[in-house]
Amino acid sequence: MLDHAEGLPLDLPPAAEAALTEAGRLWHEEAAAEAKVKEALALAPEALATRIGAYKFYFYRHRLDEALPHARSCVAFALAALGLGEDWREVRPGDAAFVGSAVTLAPLPKLLMQTLIATGYVLARLGRVEEAEAHLSKVLDLDPGDRLGAGRMLAVVRRGGVEDEEP
Numbered sequence: 485m486l487d488h489a490e491g492l493p494l495d496l497p498p499a500a501e502a503a504l505t506e507a508g509r510l511w512h513e514e515a516a517a518e519a520k521v522k523e524a525l526a527l528a529p530e531a532l533a534t535r536i537g538a539y540k541f542y543f544y545r546h547r548l549d550e551a552l553p554h555a556r557s558c559v560a561f562a563l564a565a566l567g568l569g570e571d572w573r574e575v576r577p578g579d580a581a582f583v584g585s586a587v588t589l590a591p592l593p594k595l596l597m598q599t600l601i602a603t604g605y606v607l608a609r610l611g612r613v614e615e616a617e618a619h620l621s622k623v624l625d626l627d628p629g630d631r632l633g634a635g636r637m638l639a640v641v642r643r644g645g646v647e648d649e650e651p
Contacts, residue, residue, distance in 0.1 A: 491590075491591030491592075492532060492591050492592070492595060493532055493565075494531075494532055494533040494536075495531075495533070496524075496528050496531050496533050496534060497527060497528055497531075499527050500523075500524045500527040500528035500531065500533075500534055501524075501533075503520045503521070503523040503524035503527060504520070504521070504524045504533070504534065504537045506520045507520035507521045507524065507537070507541060514545065517541065518541065521537060521538050521541045524537060524538070525538055530561075532558065532561050535554050535557045535558050535561065536554075536558060538551075538554040539551050539554035539555050539558065539602070542554065543555075543602075543606070548606050548609050548610050549610065551606055552603070552606050552607070552610070555599060555602045555603040555606055556603060558595070558599040558602070559572055559596065559599045559600055559603055561595075561599075562592055562595040562596035562599055563575070563596065565592050565595075566579070566580050566592050566593065566596060568580065568596075572596070572600060572619075572622060573618070573622065575596070575622070575626065576625075577625065577626050577628075580592070580593045580596070581593050582597070582626045582627060589631065593626075594632070596626075597623045597626055597627055597632050597634070598632060600619045600620075600622055600623050600634075601619070601620065601623055601632060601633070601634050601637065603619050604616045604617075604618075604619030604620040604623070604634070604637065604638075604641075605637060607619060608637075608641045608645070613641060616641050617638060617641060617642070620634045620635075620637055620638040620641065621638060624638065
């Protein structure tokens with residue numbers, strides 16, 4: 485979901501951090517790992533790091549229906565942290581610092597765009613194409629230079645999941 489987390493509020497209570505660490509150690513024991521993810525969520529339900537951890541657990545397990553609410557909670561976190569209300573559809577390019585390169589983009593605007601992309605990707609994989617297109621199109625609205633690659637993903641979604649062949 486995130487390609488770079490520097491500058492984001494990812495600190496967790498020690499017990500929640502330990503639970504996520506243990507979930508990673510137990511990766512090959514799915515039920516035990518999931519129990520640790522759920523423990524972390526119970527200990528720090530509003531923490532960004534917990535939601536990202538839960539999203540990644542379910543996403544990489546190909547349990548996309550269960551990953552989706554965590555992706556959405558990360559979008560909500562970014563909107564709240566930026567003071568942009570609750571509806572990502574209402575965000576406009578001038579509402580935050582959606583400028584800079586993919587490397588220099590401020591952490592919270594980048595978080596919002598990356599989590600919208602992640603949500604769009606999951607929605608596309610679930611066959612919810614219109615919703616996926618809306619999420620990815622919003623990122624292109626905020627990032628017309630397509631620094632984060634939402635345009636390429638949107639094109640793939642519009643082609644029905646088929647990659648464009650290189651010349």
